[in-house]
Amino acid sequence: MDKQLYLGLKKVFEQNLDAVLITVTSVLGSTPRKPGAKMLVFADGMTVGTIGGGCGEAEAKREALNVLSTYDSKTYSLNMTADIAQEEGMVCGGIMELFMEYMGTHTPVEKADLNKDYLAVLESHNNPVLVTVIEAAEESWLGNKLVIKTNGDVAGDLGKKELNNIAFEKGKIGSRKCQPFLICLDFEFNPCESSTPKAAYRLLVEPPTTVVQLLILGAGHIAVPLATMAKILGYEVTVVDDRPSFANVNRFSTANKVLCADFERALETIDINPQTFVVIITRGHRYDKVCLKKVINYPAAYIGMIGSRKRVKSLLADLEEEGVAKEALQKLYSPIGLKIGAETPEEIAVSILSELIKVQRGIGE
Known part of the structure; x- marks a missing residue:
């Protein structure tokens, strides 16, 4: 994780601030940033990190401020068509899917504590893998996390035992990868294509770092x-x-x-x-x-x-x-x-x- 973003998240938790963490989960076509890119948006409009700048980032920031008013995390499809991109001088016309995660005073205590623990593990250079629910049959599961440490220890809960087991097995592979990836599952927890009409569950698996x-x-x-x-x-x-x-x-x-x-x-x-x-x-x-x-x-x-x-x-x-x-x-x-x-x-x-x-x-x- 970028150092400035890490410090921004520490500030959120230590000072009990409201913010939205935007993560690029997937891309299609020409986009300024790749999966795993992050931006933190504070309630006062200040930001840390970037998902590419220009009009696309401005739109993402507006949506993040909406999330701050509802306290509900969500996925958002950022369509940077060629016409819009030209207005801002951007050379991109693809689509970025974003997960906008609310963090702050209305976050359940167990979720807030897990986020703090994850940052602490990162700081200790123990290379944890982070798995986050970005789509689920139960909306309350959005943002649920599982932290998989190098010694095999696990913290957190995705909301269902089956999800935890799948995340753990895939997370072990994720520790050897250098880029985030999605796990898409149907209602029976079987793998499915992300292009299917509606995957019942989607999990974002993030390795300790995207710096290869x-x-x-x-x-x-x-x-x-x-x-x-x-x-x-x-x-x-x-x-x-x-x-x-x-x-x-x-x-x-x-x-x-x-x-x-x-x-x-x-x-x-x-x-x-x-x-x-x-x-x-x-x-x-x-x-x-x-x-x-x-x-x-x-x-x-x-x-x-x-x-x-x-x-x-x-x-x-x-x-x-x-x-x-x-x-x-x-x-x-x-x-x-x-x-x-x-x-x-x-x-x-x-x-x-x-x-x-x-x-x-x-x-x-």
């Missing part, structure tokens, strides 16, 4: 196109190498961070979490081994290493002899990348990114 980190260990020829393409796809890119002539901002102008340091020491300063993808493409077997041994026990979303099957097999055997658990080593993706016949550094970068996207989307699980 790509950690590239090794700044050689593949790393350059990989960092550039990854940035275009929205990854927050960090490149590490111990050679000043390779690890510098001139070669990696699009990267968020370039660290020129010993691999082992550099890795001690980097937060590797369930939203981190690690790509090991150093210049040699020795450095690959150092990096893999250092990162293999971290809860990364993905750890991949370049190299021939023979070389990788030998390296894994060495690490196992040194005490690294076989189960941990089995999560390594190697040879790295999807098989697309890649030959050039640019093509290999595409194959690696394709595999990252496949893992991120949970395809093949």
Whole structure:
């Protein structure tokens, strides 16, 4: 969650203020923000965060003020047609579905307490998954939440045991994803398409963060196109190498961070979490081994290493002899990348990114 939004929500709860939290739950067509984007609207009209600006955001703000007058959460379809967008100079004409959640003095105590607990868990960096009811047969269930912690503990209640069970199972998958997604169910709690006339229940599953980190260990020829393409796809890119002539901002102008340091020491300063993808493409077997041994026990979303099957097999055997658990080593993706016949550094970068996207989307699980 964005720091300013987090502070805004703390202010709501600590000062007992009225506000509406707007969350983009789904999009269709060209829209300025993607699912998971949030904006907090206070009773005095002040806002924190953004769902895209312009006329669309102004309309969402007006609807949020209406929610403040009724104290009832709701979903709202924001249709940003091309004609309206042109009036504000916006280059979008899609539809954003928004969940507008009332928070404040009329919120039931148990819901308010759960929201506070969720913020506390976020602050402690325990990477909780949040599941919110955004559509239900019982309107009173709207805004009900389930907080799923990394240790498997659960807090909250969605209103029905069946919903809690489904949310928990899907939430475990959500902890490995980096983007929010919807669970749509019929009256019998069976999965259904969101495009059906009326899903009985819809749940929004939000991972701990939507910031996807790509950690590239090794700044050689593949790393350059990989960092550039990854940035275009929205990854927050960090490149590490111990050679000043390779690890510098001139070669990696699009990267968020370039660290020129010993691999082992550099890795001690980097937060590797369930939203981190690690790509090991150093210049040699020795450095690959150092990096893999250092990162293999971290809860990364993905750890991949370049190299021939023979070389990788030998390296894994060495690490196992040194005490690294076989189960941990089995999560390594190697040879790295999807098989697309890649030959050039640019093509290999595409194959690696394709595999990252496949893992991120949970395809093949």
